[in-house]
Amino acid sequence: MHRLSSYIRAIQCGSGVVSLTGQVETLADHRDELAQVQVRECRYRFSNGVQLLYRCEEELTDCAESMCPECWLSYRVVDPRGLTIRPMEKSFSNRCQQQFWLKMQAANDGSAACTRASE
DSSP states (O other): OEEHHHHHHHHHHSOSSSOEEEEEEEEEEEEOSSSEEEEEEEEEEETTSOEEEEEEEEEOOOOOTTSOOEEEEEEEEEEOTTOOEESSEEEEEEHHHHHHHHHHHHHHHTOOOOOOOOO
16 A cells, blocks of 8 residues: 555655656636635656645735644545555645644654655
8 A cells, every 4th residue: 555645745855655757737816705815736747657636725815934824735646556545635724734744644654754844
């Protein structure tokens, strides 16, 4: 079984059991009733053929750097190339939550944690 966290670490750190071989990104801004919103989607391809869709939606506002601003992050395996990857999807409500989950996954599987804070 392969772990989704391994693919996310490859995106963020550029190292791990798989390597990133390509990506296609789209970026869109729109205004909702409260704020300007930026939506970023990126389809990543890895050395073993797996493809992953990353989506980040966040309000473009000023906030204190010490805070972890709310945003909506999700990762979904769109082409597992016949591999068992668990979980197939994972969502977070901010980058701090994502980084905590990645640290816990690294501790559980004996991997090195990535120190890069965001994607």
